[in-house]
Amino acid sequence: MPPDNETVAEQVFVALADPSRRAILAALAAEGPATATDLAGRLPITRQAIAKHLALLAEAGLVTAQPGERRRVRYRLRSAPMQVAQQFLAALARDWDGPLEALKDHLGKAPHGPATTRSTKP
């Protein structure tokens, strides 16, 4: 049973609220799977802190650990939870108030003619 959208979105937003975790996710998105040691070499974050963040991200399903040799576990981004969070943002980003105001303005300007009158359009 997969977690519901609400839970998934919350995990994504909690993960993204922390600048170190944003940096880790951004590095995995930009450069592909990496070990905690790789990430520590690239980011101004200690290896211990990275390991802690990766554990949290893996538990939330935002990264997945790829089996490897001991101490060479590579982490990979899982994009699906991000897509769920994007839906939430999409609803917030949808603006109907602006277009409806524009429609009212447009029709208000055209005295009695059909809406197809172009004379009011710049």
Place this chain on the structure above:
Amino acid sequence: MAFPDRIERAVEIAHPPATVWAALTTAEGLAAWFGDEVTIDLRPGGTARMTWTSGFTADMRVERVEEPAVFGFTWHIYGLPEDDPRRTYVEFTLEPAGTGTRLTVVESGFAQLPDDAYRKAYDGNSDGWAKELGELVAYLDAA
């Protein structure tokens, strides 16, 4: 519930439904208030496209045409990647109100994602580029 699936707005417009209908369903009408350039094939299954000078494009599929009362279309969910198959459904309802029109717009489907699709997206995506690059390598090897 904090995860909104549906957005609804209603406005009163001081013009009869026929005038509002033309503003919603013709290329000239839509270009006057919504898109910057618009094409529309006004029939169920027809396509419509709005482009903005900012570079943004919206491709729509007309679903309901019941002049002058109901106009419905689906479009891509704003903010999701181009190749994401999810779409929202937008429905305009026009009701006479005195000498004017009460226009309602409902956009629904933001929270769509049935369990199996979620599972599929989840599992399908964890392969993603690695798999596609693998297919590319196999294709190039075979050539």
